[in-house]
Amino acid sequence: MATDNFWKLFWLGTIGVLLLGFVMSTSLFFTYTNRTGLLASVGVLAYDPAKDPFESIRQGNVGTTSPAIASGVLYQDALPLRSETWVWHAQATWRSIEQVSEGPRAMKAVFQEEGGTVGINGIPLNTSAFRSLSIAVRPDTAIRDVYIELYDIHGVSLGLQSLAWYTPERRLSANAWKTIKIPLENLLGLNPPTTITGFSVSSRQAGTVYVDQVVLEKTSLVYPLWVAPVEVIGAPYDPLATSTPISLPYTFAFTPESVSAWHTYFGNFLLRSDSIDAGTRQNASSTGSMSILRGGKGWSDYRVDATVEWGEMSVFAILTRLTSDGDFASCSFSEKGQVAQIYLVSEGESMLVKSETAKLYRIFPLGNTNASKKVQLRAEILSNRLTCMVNGLDLVSALLNLPETGTVGIETWDTNPDASPNKLRALIVFPVHI
Incomplete structure (x- = not known):
């Protein structure tokens, strides 16, 4: 009788241990698969960050x-x-x-x-x-x-x-x-x-x-392979080299196609619904902006009319006869249009040629002196004479030693990297004749 009880207890204990092992292994299996499934369902893989993914x-x-x-x-x-x-x-x-x-x-x-x-x-x-x-x-x-x-x-x-x-x-x-x-x-x-x-x-x-x-x-296609242009070490990118000529008169249309015809050296030239934000790019190493129209390198005598809504950028300049980012003449406007200065930039060296300040009442009608009001700016280049105008008033003019042709551009500047941009509301370039 004692022997029978022993074997009964032995077999009951053995079956209990086996059953417990089965339950535990099944539980671990479902825990693992559920965790893996949850991770996979959101596209996440549990992996060692130090492990080579390949x-x-x-x-x-x-x-x-x-x-x-x-x-x-x-x-x-x-x-x-x-x-x-x-x-x-x-x-x-x-x-x-x-x-x-x-x-x-x-x-x-x-x-x-x-x-x-x-x-x-x-x-x-x-x-x-x-x-x-x-x-x-x-x-x-x-x-x-x-x-x-x-x-x-x-x-x-x-x-x-x-x-x-x-x-x-x-x-x-x-x-x-x-x-x-x-x-x-x-x-x-x-x-x-x-x-x-x-x-x-x-x-x-x-x-x-x-x-x-x-x-x-699985669709078969035939198309020429794109090959990156060969760049000469040390040679700067020339946005005018492969530009398509644009005829005058030229009107900026405030479309993505119009923006693609411009090249921005630095800063922002951002398209909005009916304007361009010209100013400092966020977290940039320099303040201001510089953008040029690539297709105007063959233009000779012309005037540039720009409608500007002044932001916090203190300077808005119209560039003329530009042949590179270091060779051009500019009408530089500041103090919301009260000050006009002519700069001549040659081989990267900038020289102030002439500066004039106008009384506020001569430029703005009475009661229209708010900084957010639109200002009509003009830069006219005829032969070698550059004239800068604000709201139809000639402010400054000078004779310069310039190349015969060159495109136009827009430049802004301010010491404050957080200054809000000036808004370009209209830009038209007309040919002029003697």
């Missing part, structure tokens, strides 16, 4: 590719599962609702300076079934072009491609969505890999770009 791919520990990646979707509304992101001189919002091309979300990239980049990696994708890439972009007025590049399993770039190059106009439209399609062979380099692990977008200008619907497609 290490598991090189070692063959790839795991299961997400359905989105398997179908060629690199970005659509949210990050793919198990992806990782990175930025360089930029900020990224991967589920922005501010501007979208399709669906409820898009990626917002704020490039803080030249070369700003936003990227995604860590996901292997076999490219053998695909022939092209489609991407939707929406740049603001400060961005002239956006670049895309793919990365191999070692995280090495396969080459940069310009998005503007693949549009019929060879440019991107500001504040408008554009879907661009690129032959995949143009993005995979000279020795195309069968697997990519991510992509990035970048710009050579500071500004904001929205990106959506980055998808590999």
Whole structure:
């Protein structure tokens, strides 16, 4: 009888231990899978920050590719599962609702300076079934072009491609969505890999770009490869070298197309609904702004009429006969138009030629002296004489040694880096004759 009780207790204890072990292992399993599922559902991967994101791919520990990646979707509304992101001189919002091309979300990239980049990696994708890439972009007025590049399993770039190059106009439209399609062979380099692990977008200008619907497609395309222009080391960029000539009279139309005809050396030249904000760029190393019209380098004798709503920038200047950012003559207006000065800039050296101050009542009608009121400014260049006018009144004129032709520009300045911009409300250039 004692022996029978012993074996009963033995087998009951054994079964209890086995049952307890089964319950505990099942609980741990569901705890792990639930945690992994929750993380994956929002596109987050629990990983060691010190670990190389490409290490598991090189070692063959790839795991299961997400359905989105398997179908060629690199970005659509949210990050793919198990992806990782990175930025360089930029900020990224991967589920922005501010501007979208399709669906409820898009990626917002704020490039803080030249070369700003936003990227995604860590996901292997076999490219053998695909022939092209489609991407939707929406740049603001400060961005002239956006670049895309793919990365191999070692995280090495396969080459940069310009998005503007693949549009019929060879440019991107500001504040408008554009879907661009690129032959995949143009993005995979000279020795195309069968697997990519991510992509990035970048710009050579500071500004904001929205990106959506980055998808590999099976449609075959043929398009010439974009090749970056060869830059001579030490040679500055010349915005006038490849400009398309513009005929006179010229009227600034306050459209993205009008803005794209201008080049900004520094500061802001931002398009609003019916004006241009000209002033200091936020967090810039210098105050003020300088922008030029690229297509006017062949202009000779002309007058520039500008309607300006004065902000906190103390100086608003109209540049004439400009052949480079260091060679031009300017009508520089300050004190809300009461002071007009003529400057001659040659090889970067600025010389004050003449200065005149007008009584306030001579410029503004009685009761119209508020700083926010619009002021009519004019710079007229005829032969070698430059004349500066405010509200129809000649303030200062001088004979100068100038080149025969040159374009126009706008410059602002103030000592305060937080000064609000001056607003350009109208700009017209007329030809003048002796």
